[in-house]
Amino acid sequence: MASHLHSELPSFASLPTVKDMPHGCAWGLFDQGDQRDELGTLNFLTDDNTKKAIEQEVKTGRRVQLDWSLDQMKFPGFGRDTSSHRLIDLSFLGVTASDDTITFNTQQSSQWDGLRHFAHQESKLLYNGVPNQAMYTDPKDLRLGMQRWVENGGIAGRGILIDWASWYAAQHAGHMPEANKDNAISLADLKACLEHQGTHLQPGDILIIRTGFIAWHNGANDEQLKAQQSSGTSIGLAQDPELVAWLWDNHFSAVAADNPALEAWPPKGQLLHEFLIAFWGCPIGELWNLEELSKVCREHKRWSFFLTSSPLNIPGGVASPPNVMAIF
16 A cells, blocks of 8 residues: 555545445445455555554564463353463474464454454444355355455554553542443543643554453452353443544554454444454454553653564454564
């Protein structure tokens, strides 16, 4: 994609009508001739802005891994299984060595929601009009699979953290938010936090929001964890039309957070998943461990960094651990 792509795209209010779809659907905008796009907002990550992010953001070499441990969700919600790890002794080969096998749901812990994960619920269509049922009826139909991100070079660019949880605590005598409740984070609060941090947005940024869910989880007992994970109730972004328009108009290449669904759950409006994944092809990161990142940002007195993520190369994959690192 050309570096001037951002200036050529319509604002959210001016997005063209897509037949039979609600306003805000961006299908067709990234197509190249007859070639239907499968990358969505990852088109905002150009060679130029990735190079710029390295030059501007990497100063100290400090590295922070953002993947949460696979075994943290003791009572996974939404019908998901717990992970298993099995050691394999290779002494039968005449050597002292080991293998291991890991079985896990790709959305059990830190994850990228891929473009096969969530459809527009009324039409049952995935990004760019791909029928959700196609992946089940034709195993050779790999459209929108995780392999497309890998073929495009993975995800690397400027990441920014909106450390909303720390900002909230500063406004409430040090008390962290109740992350196991369906508290909705407003656009006004996101903007206030950005202003407090002195963080300025750039096209193609990978937006990361710390809601405080992982911090809450780290201090919760088993009874509290089971109640939260069985219900799915959690803090997150508000299902607010103005917030939706802001997300599009800032041309984020991807959006991630430390909570289970990015948006508040259960939802109280049109799902952000429909706009981000189904309408725009925007990756959603969930359950990222942002605790150390928050500390390092405060130490460096900046909330921007170079971010790199290498999703699993799974043809037809729905989601992947992010394998994500922030570098300062």
